[in-house]
Amino acid sequence: MSLDQETFYLLKSTLQRFIQERLVPAENDVEEHDKVPDDIVDDMKELGLFGLSIPEEYGGIGLNMAQECEVAYELGRTALAFRSVVGTNIGIGSQGILMDGTPEQKAEYLPRIASGELIVSFALTEPDAGSDAAAIKTRAVLDGVDYLISGTKRFITNAPRAGAFTLMARTGGAEASGISAFVVPAGLPGLTLGKPDRKMGQRGTKTCDVNLDNVRVPAANIIGGTPGKGFKTAMKVLDRGRLHISALACGMAHRILGESIAYAQQRKQFGQRIGDFQLVQAMLADSQAELLAGWSLVQSVAHRYDAKVSGARDPEVSMQASCAKMFTTEMVGRVADRGVQIHGGSGYINEYKVERFYRDVRLLRLYEGTTQIQQLVIGKQLMQSA
Template sequence: MDFSLTKEQVLFQQMIKDFAEREVKPLAAEVDEQERFPIETVEKMAKIGIMGIPIPKQYGGAGGNNVMYSMAVEELSAVCATTGVIVSAHTSLCAAPIMENGTEEQKQKYLPKLASGEWIGAFGLTEPNAGTDAAGQQTTAIEDGDNYIINGSKIFITNAEYAHVYVIFAMTDKSKGTRGISAFIIEKGTPGFSIGKKEKKMGIRGSATCELIFENVVLPKENLLGKLNKGFGIAMKTLDGGRIGIAAQALGIAQGAINETVRYVKERKQFGRPISGFQNTQFQLADMNTKTEASRMLVRKAANKKDQKVPYSVDAAMCKLYAAETAMEVTNKAVQLHGGYGYTREYPVERMMRDAKITEIYEGTSEVQRMVISANMLK
């Protein structure tokens, strides 16, 4: 058993930490404050291959693995959780399902553009009445000759405004419930497809979360992703992978908050000495770091299992559950250790605490993760 990174991963970590520190961190507060999608950062990431880390070289990707990808989301999120989720949704929720379920033509058409970052990807499953209960899809795809006619809407879609290609889900046979859902690939600019309301969010405020609207969208049959009526399985499998990305985001937020707090407690003086000298501070830091390191082990284990192509659904659920709850707890403590300053926007821990909350909600709430984990124990 070996917990150390490979030589390539060591080199990769050196690069991504440096990139996050120099290119991403300086924009984080502004992106949050202005609710601005950091498109210039996406362009920089695209240039050096961050938008296509686990995509094979034959499709224009970097040919890396999921451990490297999780390290990227972690390090980006440690300084800016918005940037972390942009990469995560793009990679795990759009490129990955096309990679895993697409025809050769679909892979050739979409993956090189996604991997190079020329196109940004998004994913549309959630609807106003179909969140955790994803089976309650109301968007429909009606067969019409060589096409499907799509009607309905999707909400809370990360990257929506800036994406060029979307993997979406619709009912192709309403009578069959989850067995009547199919997945489709839809491009920006398809007639009848528009972007609706942009959400005003508590955290990850730069990630351009919007509604997708489909009004009599005519989609050729070649845009069906995977087999007809097999969309629910594709969605669930895609979310398994996505959970590793979100767990890595939560892990990064927690680590970022620890980094800020360690610096602060050494500088901040009360009662004539730095607050790092108080045992309460030391014990809080020890707990924060231990739980964050445990999150990291769970994330890397799940990512490694995905790389080894062995079942990883439960591992993904566990790392997502634990890392998300740790991020919430650690950022809460980080704000507390910063005192009144931590409650202001002068210090990044305030933003980190707001960013952390979403990791307990999206791509499967903590409650859903508990369902997945316990169902596997009791089967």
């Protein structure tokens, strides 16, 4: 699954213009009102951004992983809230259905996801289960031809907007094989949302708790139709998600570096531009080198991901995706820190965007698996393959 290069070039060029002409000018509005304007969301639907990774047969654009990473890089060059609007539809929310869903489930959900008619969220994290995904406590109890699902999901991205959730619940024992993945419509009785989270950064993104109290879900809503495969589905989804976030981190590093260079060119101290001082140049150079290294890593792993057997989870590629996610999200944190430093006191003031971006990128080291989880994934695979 991929788009031919000429068509992809046109898509990418259109997206770049959209970002510069529509999204970047709206960043201050999003920061002030903590909301992405509805007209921008409508424009994103028109551009097909909700269906980037969904095959054309289901109404999407059908990008492969390498192409999706290029798009994520571009989306990283503006406030991360814009990417969040479409992020769950093209990533963790839809990919479980696409990878492991039955033909009927794909036909029912994917066209509406691709058009943006249906916003779908990924509900895995719980109050006592985040990094330890196998420890989820949300339980689904079989009752005739339905399951009754009870539990709480935490920090669920796009939950306030969602029409459905790809939700992990325990249908069996305490081991990972006891977890199943469900498609749970948002309007079912017993499903309620907590108050919106007040976050450090990424204003305009929407997260909250999802509470389930004996929510009746048909057994036919188990992704793939077979209980006990949800943990494997989640891990496959996260492999792709980690590469997407890696590319996003590189795009944001590009934007922060650009802001830093522009400030260093116009700000003067001691009678000259601060960018003419060697220690400022050293910070810019470190950021440029790390960005290039990170982006090269992401591109390499994305091509390996596309080359693997379709539908299979390759432990080596999974490990490399963790390497990319670990390196790039830590990298953009350092780039953001240098950006604030280059701006001096102005970098601590909200009027300058590096202050916002400094807060925004901090989350990238946490979701889709913390840096420490990536280290464990990498270390375990190295020990097994040695």
